[in-house]
Structure formats: structure tokens, C-alpha cells
Amino acid sequence: MAKKDIDWGNIGFGYIKTDKRYVSQYKDGEWDAGTLTEDDTVTFSECACVFQYAQTVFEGLKAYTTQDGRIVTFRPDMNAERMMDSAKRLEMPPFPKDRFIDAVRQTVKANEDWVPPYGSGATLYIRPFLFGTNPVIGVKPADEYQFRMFTTPVGPYFKGGAKPITVRISDYDRAAPNGTGDIKAGLNYAMSLYAIVDAHNAGFAENIYLDAATRTKIEETGGANILFIDGDGNLVTPKSNSILPSITRRSLMIVAEKYLGIKVSHREVTLKEVAEGSFKECGLCGTAAVISPVGCINDHGKEIRFASGMEKMGPTLQKLYDTLTGIQMGRIEAPEGWIYEI
Ligand code: PLP
Ligand code: COI
Secondary structure: OOOOOOOHHHOOOOOOOOOOEEEEEEEOOEEOOOEEEOOOOOOOOOOEHHHHHOOEEEOOEEEEEOOOOOEEEEOHHHHHHHHHHHHHHOOOOOOOHHHHHHHHHHHHHHOHHHOOOOOOOOEEEEEEEEEEOOEOOOOOOOOOEEEEEEEEEEOOOOOOOOOOEEEEEOOOOOOOOOOOOOOOEHHHHHOOHHHHHHHHHOOOOEEEEEOOOOOOEEEEEOOOEEEEEEOOOOEEEEOOOOOOOOHHHHHHHHHHHHHHOOOEEEEOOEHHHHHOOOEEEEEEEEOOOEEEEEEEEEEOOEEEEOOOOOOOOOHHHHHHHHHHHHHHOOOOOOOOOOEEEO
16 A cells, blocks of 8 residues: 555645545444445435534544554544533434544544655545434434545645634624533534624635624634734633634643643733734634734624744744644654544
């Protein structure tokens, strides 16, 4: 077997079908043994709960080739746990954590040739998902489910890679205060499609959503948490119970304090303080986004420009980026338990 012949440095964030995917079915109150399959299609009743009532949750993590040629994943236990939380919130049977980690191992191993080489700028994105499969017409949870996990090689999430982007403050809300914003449910992304198309048509890379209750506080974007660097060089990240608890953000908070001696503050952040210039750097963070620098936030025509500018990532975010990716690619020693070798 040999690595696929792909121009790794020039792939974007799109779907490329790989060889094998993992499937497990839930029926009569239990998960089956699970298997790898080459079949990339799924067929269910037209009335499956996922089609009618969007009973689906998902995850996203990556496999990396390290400097010394190993294939590793980053904190898959955290994805397993978050997916269990997501499942419970939508009345779905959680897929057990040890089985999730085993499925990651099997799926990545079976698609080894698709894991982009070290230094190529690409990675193998892993997409686990879980959905209700039997017919349901009254509003209630399904009784039968499928857990699947496929992989696809990906490049940068935002066009232009490391170039700072401009994002806008959205007029649409992402998540209600006691809603589903803190879980990774498909419904949170369905509602964002109109807003993202609208943002792209207006020339913006993404939407920043404000808190739905007061529309004064910064929450997150459609697919990433937000990082700010204040005037003293501290890392500030918005806190709210309607934000998805990003594994990248939680890891960066540890990296900042333990590796770089940067003070971290996880607190409510108002749009007003952002507009008043309290922060000199801004970035979006997530598995797909890694750290994507934001050069400008557009609030209904008013531009909030960060001192780091539109040419490159600010110096503090760059240090965070270098350290995180250094850990993921095996250049820097990882905290205990963060790296899972395939
Ligand atoms: N916020 C949202 C809405 C997301 O979809 C994602 C992507 O997973 C993130 C944040 C980042 O989370 P993570 O760092 O766990 O990938
Ligand atoms: C991820 O970062 O894994 C995500 O799920 C973001 C996604 C919207 C592509």
C-alpha cells in the first residue's frame, strides 16, 4: 500500500471519499459489534427520525502524520465524551467511549494511505456521527440508530489558509440560552446555513453570533470558538452555556498557561469592549479552523480592526498556533494522554 497520489498542499476543506468507514447499529436496546465497510451510502425509511426531526449529532477530529512518521490523533477521548453529551441531549443512546476510540483507531488504520504526509499542510479529518433510523411520525425519539465514522483528507477550512479573514456580526441567533448550542447537533448547523450563505454573498468569511437573550455578548461563529488577545498579551475566550465547548479552545487554554506562561481568562466578552479596541488579536479556533486569524469584525458596516492587521496572524496567536500544531505533529512533547497513536 502507498500514499494516495494527491496534491496535498492544494486541497481545501471538502469531501474526498476514502476506502473504509466504520458502522455500528443500535437495535433492541444495544449496539452491535460494529464493522468496517466500503459502502459509503446509507438507505433508510423515508420516515426515519433523522429525516423528519433532525435527530442527529456529530463530531470532528483529525489524524496527523508526525515528524517521525507516526500516525496520531489528538484527544479523541474528549470527542467521545462530547458526543455522549450531545446524544443524551437529543434522547439518543450514547456510543460508548471505549468503542468510539476503538472506532477511530480502526477507521484511521483502514485509511492509512489517505493520511496526508508530515509537512504537507493537510490532515485527515474524521467525522463520527449518530442518527435515528427507524420510522417516527409523532414527535418522539427513534428506537433504532446508526453510528458511522468516515474520514476525508482536508486542507485549510478558510480560503487563503493563514491569511486573516473578515467576519461579520450576525443578525441571526445561533442558540437560545437553555437550548442546544453547547452540543454538536446537526440542527445547530442547519439553522446557520441561511446566515452563512448570506455572509458569503456579502463578502464575509463567517458570522459571529451574539448571545440570543441580550445581543450584547460575543458567543462564537458557526463552526469555531473565538480567541482574543488583550492589550497585556492575555488570552481571553468568551464564556456562555450556549457555546460549543471546543476541544481546541480548552486545549489552547492549557497550552497558553503551561507552555507559554500566558494568562488565560474565560469570561463573558461584550461586543462593546471589542468595538472599543480592548483586544489586539482575534482568531477562530476549532478542529477544522485550527487557529484562523481574524483581522476585522464588521458590525453592520462599522469595522473593528485588530492591530495584528490583514496580512498575518498576530504574534501571540502565532505562538499558540505553533505550540498546538507542534504538539499535534510530534515536534513538542504533549501533555499526558493528549496523543493517541494509531
Ligand atoms: N464551535 C462550533 C460551533 C463548532 O462546530 C466547532 C467544531 O467542532 C467548534 C466550536 C470547535 O470545536 P473543536 O475544537 O472541538 O473542534
Ligand atoms: C470541526 O471543526 O470539526 C467542525 O465540526 C466544524 C465544522 C462546522 C466543519
